[in-house]
Amino acid sequence: QVQLLESGGGLVQAGGSLRLSCAASGGTFSKYVMCWFLQAPGKEREFVAAISQSARPPNYKDSVKGRFTISRDNAKNTVYLQMNSLKPEDTAVYYCAADESSYFIFRIPATYEHWGQGTQVTVSS
Secondary structure (H helix, E strand, C coil): CCEEEEECCEEEECCCCEEEEEEEECCCHHHCEEEEEEECCCCCCEEEEEECCCCCCCEECHHHCCCEEEEEECCCCEEEEEECCCCHHHCEEEEEEEECCCCCCCCCHHHCCEECCCEEEEEEC
8 A cells, every 4th residue: 555645844934945755655656656736725636746757857837837846766765846935825735646557647636546644835925
């Protein structure tokens, strides 16, 4: 059973940075498409960024391009989300997710079989 554990969330002022980590266990991490989603209060879960198993370029939602960077370390079974120039509208619970059956990156939450418990990111103005 694949388990995902996020860390690194917290409270930061606008313009600041945070680095989220998601450690995977119980599966073959290098074979998964890994993704970060966010969910703000009262809203649906939303795609943020994803990284494939191979050297293909990562995929980002438009509002985080140039500010967020997703990366993975297969030796550590960990995916990261470096978040710079944070804005109050980035405030949400951030979830890590793994897709073990797809070759391509999809932005639909239902594509991902495994999820972490989420980590809160709060950006104050």
